[in-house]
């Protein structure tokens with residue numbers, strides 16, 4: 001963990017960043033074994049594309065103007081320089097190079113949806129591009145873009161990528177061609193890690209004396225509540241979200257025509273070092289004009305859209321709108337499959353509408369991902385398309401819901417109108433219409449579809465066992481599943497086989513059949529995310545869990561920045577409620593000698609309460625320790641025996657009570673199975 005100056009009170013990326021640690025399989029090795037042994041299976045075990053898949057992809061190809069060159073022209077426009085031998089290395093020796101994706105060229109193989117293949121080609125371009133007079137972008141060094149805006153004396157850098165290493169590589173390319181004038185300001189467009197974690201690479205060296213003084217002059221502009229959102233988002237649910245993210249991003253998958261191709265938003269980047277800097281300027285209203293180093297910028301505040309804290313801005317001189325991530329060259333996620341709260345489609349669409357209203361002269365749209373849109377007419381068409389895609393999904397989901405339709409029925413019914421669907425930027429490369437419609441439903445109605453049959457059904461394993469029995473046993477289920485696969489009806493085959501695998505996870509034949517059904521669904525998916533999710537499921541069924549678990553030690557380095565309040569709140573979610581409820585209520589004092597803070601914990605009714613206040617004299621024990629020691633303790637780096645003997649901890653009261661308390665907390669390595677019970 002490299003920290004930039006003013007490194008915050010709470011960089012609680014904790015588990016999001018820990019999620020990034022899972023990404024190690026991406027660096028060149030195959031994530032699959034050779035266990036499956038099917039006819040036509042590749043080295044990682046994935047099946048050959050079936051006839052039905054070939055036909056489905058051919059039909060897709062015929063239905064879309066994939067040859068339309070305009071996106072390729074826009075993606076290549078303004079190329080200043082490209083490093084053909086680009087390779088980025090992490091401090092821990094990982095390597096990342098766009099050459100891994102050199103196979104993405106020419107016609108789509110039968111194992112990749114041709115529309116996704118086209119998007120993967122476009123996302124594979126990398127280099128420094130001049131977007132307009134005084135606006136440059138480094139693209140293809142990370143999943144996100146780093147933009148450079150020319151000021152009177154230096155540069156304004158927008159979104160310094162997701163790791164210090166990829167940002168440093170981008171800076172070095174930019175410096176070669178844009179010169180050495182200082183970076184005078186940094187803009188973080190939003191609170192997602194791929195837009196700020198590389199910041200240390202764009203700030204001057206931190207340190208003492210003049211360097212430290214110089215760094216203080218760099219303004220850092222971010223949306224209001226940026227630090228809070230970065231700190232709090234996903235910490236409590238982070239372990240499960242991290243595990244689910246391995247599916248969403250395909251961390252355990254090999255790169256290849258039968259493996260990971262693209263996320264739809266860009267290529268998964270190098271897993272490198274993360275850094276942070278606390279903003280000096282908050283954007284909290286619209287319009288919020290600012291002049292930075294002579295550059296007039298009109299900020300738009302767009303919270304609770306694509307991110308909880310987000311901004312966009314307009315550069316009147318170039319008539320350029322930076323849409324951050326509220327607009328992209330894909331339908332984005334109203335809900336991410338790793339698991340986040342559903343996003344507000346109406347607000348999101350409303351911000352794009354507001355931008356159209358406020359900046360009617362727009363000549364150019366550039367973004368935090370993907371390549372720009374050039375020209376007034378195209379910019380307007382693009383913005384309207386994005387606006388209406390989210391609004392259409394929102395309004396039509398509610399229209400159908402108000403007629404009594406339930407999420408799966410709505411998702412199955414909805415189609416984008418051809419006027420939207422024919423624009424590639426509105427297609428589901430990252431988010432999809434199907435899962436976004438369900439997200440809108442969930443945003444308004446929650447998880448229950450109103451049908452009492454779905455109120456209290458059996459859980460997957462006993463339900464599976466009953467279904468298998470009702471269908472005439474495992475052999476009969478497999479026969480029906482094979483027939484369904486033969487007809488290209490993998491969605492039904494997956495339902496049948498999922499019941500069978502949950503009924504009997506030891507049935508190797510059922511697992512391989514289910515895996516092969518997922519393969520075909522992956523090969524047909526237009527969404528890079530759906531492809532990764534299906535292939536991850538397939539890989540797990542064939543080879544078990546291959547993506548790495550959270551590393552508690554590395555996570556601890558990050559957890560060290562989370563405020564103690566949040567940490568105790570997270571700790572409460574690890575309390576074994578039933579075990580704790582069986583005990584009489586008790587209280588413990590934690591006195592952090594280095595911070596001068598006392599935290600009083602009470603366990604009662606199976607619930608852990610926490611308050612920062614004066615020590616409770618009735619506590620069964622008072623522990624005096626440092627924050628660092630506490631983190632090592634709760635992440636399992638020091639054992640309880642060492643604790644009781646350690647000079648770093650001073651205990652007053654009952655040692656047994658302390659041991660008993662820690663005995664009530666669950667460990668969680670995040671390596672739970674997903675496609676098996």
Ligand SMILES: [Zn+2]
Nearest residue numbers: 144192194325
């Ligand atoms: Zn992003």
